[in-house]
Amino acid sequence: MRQRRIAATIGLYAVYVVLLVVFLFPLYWVFATSLKTIPELFHSPPVLWPKVPQGQNYNHVLVYTPVVTYLKNSAILVFFTVVGTLVVSIPAAFGFSRFRMRFSRQAMLGVLMCQMISPLVIVIPLYNYLNRVHLLNSYFAVILVYIAIQVPPTVWFLKGFLDTIPVSMEEAAWLDGCNRLQSLVRIILPVSVPAIASATVLIVIESWSQFIVPFILLNSDRLYPVSVGLINLQSTSDVISTHYLAAASILAVLPVVVIFVVLQKFIVSALTAGSVKG
Amino acid sequence: MRNARALPWFVPLILVVGLLYVYPVLDVVRLSFTNAGLLHPGYQYTLRSYVDMLRTGDLGQTLWITIVFVFFSVVFQLLLGFFISLAIIAGEQLKLRGTVVVRTAVLAAWAMPGVMIGIIWRMLMDESPSGILNFLLSKVGIGHVAFLSSPSVALVSVIVANIWRGTAFSMIMQYAGLKTIPDELYEAAKVDGATSWRRLVHITVPMMAPLLMVNLILITISTFNTFDMIMALTGGGPGRATEVMALSIYDRIFHTYELGGGAAMAVVLLVINLLMAWVYMRMSRRTEGMTTS
Structure with a gap:
């Protein structure tokens, strides 16, 4: 033995x-x-x-390439995506979890359906439309699409979590005169912090990696996030500057790697939650 | 009445889905039946894009490359993910040190942007005398490999890089699944004298089968949609040897400016997406309690 x-x-x-x-x-x-x-x-x-x-080499990259701008742009896009996604997803997840409605299941499946659609498919007509109205290079439009991509998985994840919170916790608050919105804010949100944190970490990592949306909807070096910026550096650099491309790549992923290592616990729980009957 | 009371909670969701999913999807279908170009506004309705796609063999070629890419990526991600999650669980049961380190290392590849994965593997697959992968292969007696410049090898290279990137997702899903199998099952089997191989075949695999199916469908969908990693690694080349569907759609719209033609190819991808979503829903209904991740 x-x-x-x-x-x-x-x-x-x-x-x-x-x-x-x-x-x-x-x-x-x-x-x-x-x-x-x-x-x-x-x-x-x-x-x-x-x-x-x-x-x-890192000095060179920081001074002679726009990598700092790329990082700043990514941070802006990711920040507003997180806020927007939560603002859309929390009420919807709460609604799906708490109201008995007709077609509730069908609506949830509809949301899931959206998650399966390639972002490229929805970006094509949006590009065409924004191009006609001269709104390309608009962060507002880009952030909306980022949010749209993150909403379906976030609604499913948060709904799954809210289902585990007993309604009896809210009923006590209703007796004290709270309405649904107040009980959501005072009772549900405080106990949902770990789930919201997990969802946030996933949104951050996936939005940081997002490529196809900014690649198509933005066409100015000043506005690129790191993913598009790196492809741009790659196509303009030659073999003689591979070391600079490597340094820029390291700088570009450093923030997500730090977030990833520090918050790994949340990531594992977010990725596995809902996929398995607990 | 009840639905009306619930409606306000769904207003933001309905706006997002309507504006950014329903409208674009309908519009892309409409565009696919036109001869619209990217640069000029006028167009007429026609079936031309679909006919041309079939007649020139473009669709067949792109579908074939995509299916080869998806099939091998998915099979190896699933198998390796299963194998790695078993190895980590076994280590945890023996209370070995380092299981978290291994898990983190595998997951790190998943957290990286796809563009970064492409850049990393392009550096590794450098075909000059200073290329590291060719150097390591020469140490084990394998001659120079044209990783990215030979059309047939390039597709294999892209698949390898994609397996490296995607194994983590399958690993973590199956790791969570393995943890839910009750220990008593294994204890009982041990008492009956079942070998570890028989326990794997008769307990682990059947218990995991529904989850493996869900896992399979999820990674199949995301692999069908791959764009960024291949863009950075080969750009679809050499020639069109690694041009999967998403790259082909992009190329049609932004290089040859055929908005209608690109939209037609996008509709094919959309149909594949929706078919897979339908299979997924059928599967997850049967294994109630499993949703998405």
Whole structure:
């Protein structure tokens, strides 16, 4: 028995090492590349770690590329997307959870249907329309589409959570003279903080990654979020500046990676909630 | 009466869905039956886009590339996700250190923007003498691979990068599913003398089957819609070897300015999306309690 346990432990650690190499080496390689000199970029065999790490590559990127602007733009888009998505989703999720309505199930399935539609399909006519009325490059339009993409999964997730809160908690408040809105704000929202936090983290990560919407609806370097900015840098840079592209990439994902590592607990619960009968 | 009282709660949702889903979807269907161009406003209604798409074989070629891409991505994401989640759960049961580190490392790939995944793999698949993947392969006796410049290899490269990116989602879904299987089932099987292989085949797999189906459909839909990762990795090339549906739609509208033609291709993608959504609803009704994530 003991021997089997040891064998299993060794086997599992072997699997873990392989997984860590497969999933972390690509990230390590980008990081190492971001610190290389130009000769090291072209060295054969490839240089695993630069002799003298070139921290000034990051300076160069910060000064000579608009990466800071991209980061700022992404932050603005993500912030308003989070606020807007919650403003739309919380009342709807509450309504689906608390009111007995005809066609409630059909409406929920309709919302789910929206989630399955490729953003590209809805962006095409919007581009055509905004182009005609000269409203391309409008953050307002872009944020609306971001919100529309995040609303369906958020409504489903929050509805699933609200279903687990007993109505009896609200009934006490109604006896004290609260109406539905007041009981939502005073009773339901405070106990929903963890679920709203999970939803928020998911919205942040997915909106930060959003590419196709800004790629089509924006066409000014000043307005690009990081995803579009990176593709722009990639297409304008050549092999001789790969180290700068690597450095810009690292800067572009740093915020989500930090959020991801710090708030991993919320992400795992948000991704798995609802997918499994708890 | 009751519905009227509930209505105010749904006003924002109805506005968002109406303005940003219902209207655009109807409009894209309408545009697909026109010869509209992106640059000039006039158009006429015609079936031309659909006829041309079939006649030139464009649709067939794009569908074929997309289906190969989706099939291999999805099969390997599902299998690897299952395998990794089993390995992590087994480690947790033995109270090994490092299971959280492994889980985090796998999930990190999922949290990255698709564009970043494309940029990373393009650096790894560098075909010059300083390319790291070719260097590592040469160490195990494999000759130079034209990862991104050979049409047939490029599709495989794109699939590999996509598996790397998407495995985490399947892993975390199945990890949550595995945790809900009651321990008593395994204990009882052990008492009956079932080997760990038999426990996997007779308990784990049947218990997980409904969740695996839901998982399969969700990743199939998202893989059909892939755009950003391939855009950064190959841009659809070489030639059109890795041009999946979303890239083909983009190319038609923004490079050759055929709004009608692009819309027609978009309608095909839309139909695929809705078919998958329908299958998903059928499945999740049978496994009540499973929703979305």
